Amino acid sequence: MGRILALDYGSKRTGIAITDEMRLIASGLTTVSTPxxxxxxxxxxxxxxxxxxxxxxxxxxxxxxxxxxxxxxxFLKKFSRTFPDLEVKRVDERYTSKMAFQTMIDSGLKKKQRQNKALVDEISATIILQEFLYNN
Structure with a gap:
């Protein structure tokens, strides 16, 4: 069984999260420049x-x-041409950025660290993935 990858797509940066091979645990992978x-x-x-x-x-x-x-x-059109065999699903991402920011506060990150927008995007992708795993 393959992993599930989640994208929090943004104009500048895209947060990426991935499951383990058993599809039980969602973890932040990275944030990449969208281009x-x-x-x-x-x-x-x-x-x-x-x-x-x-x-x-x-x-x-x-x-x-x-x-x-x-x-x-x-992006999705280009993605489906490049990776025609990969299934893509859309997931409502409302409030994930706020939830990500709150997660950063709850985990004790200092204010300077919470200003790292790339980290917010990565955590947002992880939340998208966690919610999908929980609901499916």
Missing amino acids: ELMLFLEKYFASEKVDLVLVGEPKQKDGSPSTVEEEIQR
Whole structure:
């Protein structure tokens, strides 16, 4: 059984989380510059077996799509052409950034460390993955 990889896609950076091989534990993997995301994924998929990719679906409070959704749709088209055999699912990511920030506070990170937006993105991807595992 392959791993599940989750992406918290952003215009500048994308947070990435991954499960273990048994799909029990979600862990933050890294944050990459979004323009370098496809190259990173190509290398990662060449070395690790991944069966499912989750992509966060950012929505406004009223449920309407976020402004970055158009960019995500372009990414998904390119992704499906590059990796046609990988299943992709969308996951509602509302409030994950706030939850990530609260997680950083709860874990005792100092204010300077909490300003690391790349870490927020990685934790957000982990939350997306944890919620998917919990609900499925």
